[in-house]
Amino acid sequence: MGIINDIELTEYFSLLEFECPCCRRVMLSPDLFARLNHLRMVINRPIYINSGYRCKEENHRVGGVSGSYHLLGMAVDIHVKDFLLYDLLLYAHEIDFTGIGFYEKKNFLHLDIRPGPKHTWKGNK
């Protein structure tokens, strides 16, 4: 018997990478996932998922906001080795993620597909 969620979704990502670390539950928006694969193809480098789906408890534990799109499977935090975070931000803009958080100190981007106008912010975490 294989490990739960151990499913290759594409050649780039397994469902395992998106599960909640505390309970292994997972939700993943196809729209978010399509954009993430697009980004992966464009930059042609591995994308590491720091945080994908979060249950309420996990979101609280990591200090996420209460309406976080991580709770809906509509957000990921990512990093890419040896790649300028600012360049990654420019690609993410082109691919039309609608929520983009730029976390320079910890070297990651938050990406989501919230409805409505595009929102970009600079995090201080």
Ligand SMILES: [Zn+2]
């Ligand atoms: Zn959990």
Ligand SMILES: [Zn+2]
């Ligand atoms: Zn996030």
